[in-house]
Amino acid sequence: MAVRTENPRAVIVGAGAVGLALGTCLHYAGWRLSYVVRDGDAPHPLEEHGIRRSGIFGESIVPATAIDVRRSFESLRDEDFHVLLVCTKTTSSTDVARALGAVWYTLAREPLVVLCQNGWGNAERFAAWMPRDRIFNARIITGFRRISAHAVDVTVHADSIHLGSLFGESTDALKPLCEAIAIGGIPCELSADIQADLWAKVLYNCLLNPLGALVGVPYGALGECEETRNMIEEVAREIFEVLARTGHHTHWHSAEAYLETFYRDLLPPTAQHESSMLQDLRAGRPTEIDALCGAVTRLGIAHDVQTPVNEALTRLVHLAERRAPSDP
Template sequence: MRIVVFGAGAVGLGLGSFLLAGGAEVAFVARADTAAALRRDGLARDGRFGAFRAGPRELAAAETPAELPAAFAAPDAVLVCVKSFDAEPAAAALAAAKDLVGERALVVVCQNGWGGAEPFARALGAERVYGARVITGFARPAPARVEVTAHAEPVAIGSLFGAPPGAAEPLCAVLRRGGLPAETTDRLEELLLAKLLYNGCLNALGAVCGVPYGVLGASPPARAVMRDVAREAFRAFDAAGLRTRWPDADAFLRCLYEELLPPTAAHEPSTLQDLRAGRRTEIDALNGAVVRLAAAHGVETPVNRALCEIVRILEAKAARPGGAG
């Protein structure tokens, strides 16, 4: 398979490394410093699932789709791994690069939060746009190096728009060959809502407190905050007619503490990583998505809203010279 990874942050590099290990031809569309590092040094992965190295001649990297090698003019799949706040411009860029998307390329949106696939469905046609639920923790300590810090469940790829999940099986097979568990699903909405709950409870609070997930799970005060976050989210879901695999927030929290949290206890939230680097966070697609969904149905979410505002304060502080320290 020929696969383009659009966005080469921690998730893009991480998934790309498993695709390369699985035998795919992979090209990255990346920011200038990352593209230059990949062309110079190749890609290195460490952490869970072991070490992997791909030399610069074993991959391609460019700053725009137009600069990709001719061999990637009509790839089998495009993995969109940009941050949630870059979804609209990324969708527009792919729509403008008609040769890249072609007639048959599967477009798989790999983003945190809720609502990330819609801009791509509008721009490219819903029938080809799939989503991926990723609960594998990645960190990027250098432009062309990625670490796998946690892994809870297989990558799950499916459609939110009624397309058959089987179309994503070749992509899942490459990931599995590369060493990353992956499967197709016909219940992607349910899985994405579950991840929204998981991230909503852990990501912002962990960033505000400056701690990995496991510290939150061991803290009674943190559990009290997470309880309120989850209960507000379930009230929003109920009002919107959305269903998860848990009947209520308390059932979700039991699963979180007993099953979901232990494998990822050492992982530091992506929001914390962004704040430390002085980058914009994805809070608007996480707790912010819960706040917007609830507001649309007349539901109040004071704890989720407060977490959003605190993270935005920290964002502004981190963006100032010397602020990230």
């Protein structure tokens, strides 16, 4: 049964592109908003300027007075909030899970923890610190670009945000959040099969992000070159082998079926896109490769599946991370 949440409050961890955009939706729907940021003591831009969202779903503004900014999880001790959205990169998942875990049993209620991240393995990290029945995932294939510390642009939208549980929990408790995101302007639906949705996104990311970052070309060019095309197809085959061996699944039953959809429907609309992993490398930021090809490799090792191409891509991206952004 859906629980109507009175005077709902959300805590958003990570005031980046996704966190800012989802915050505008929840504010518009009447939710109270807190952000956990990792900046020091200086006033945070959100406290001075609020949030401005632009782009394909229209303008939306959150005044600074409506935002409560926290600099630590400790400050949430004993507090009461309904939902916590994790909107950091996967590279911060372990730290965030541990910090949330440290205050979890002091909270006035156990919030729903919704992981709004790419990749595979995030939910298990959080499950080490809090009950599985509170952990949910969001599959997001909308594109957000942070244009300043307090402004975000919604650039593309492929499908509704999907919310669901990887641990077999009912999606009923997610209804108020789902409705609020949709009221705030970004289509959102509950998913009874979030595992299939997440693996579909992992597939797309593993096939294109690392190669796009390493070769430095838009996605379309990767599909046109025989060498990169062969690698894309090997990455897909390895992932389907891992899915078969681990008992996981996605919306396609074989690499060949997925690749047909990939070349026909998925690659063409994003042919001009540059890999966000390439942008991370250029900016000297760690990439999310460990939650993508790295996660596939780890599952392969655990289940005796050879994943040489995913492993090579993981190693090469880590090598590229260690080079200074200005290195030739």
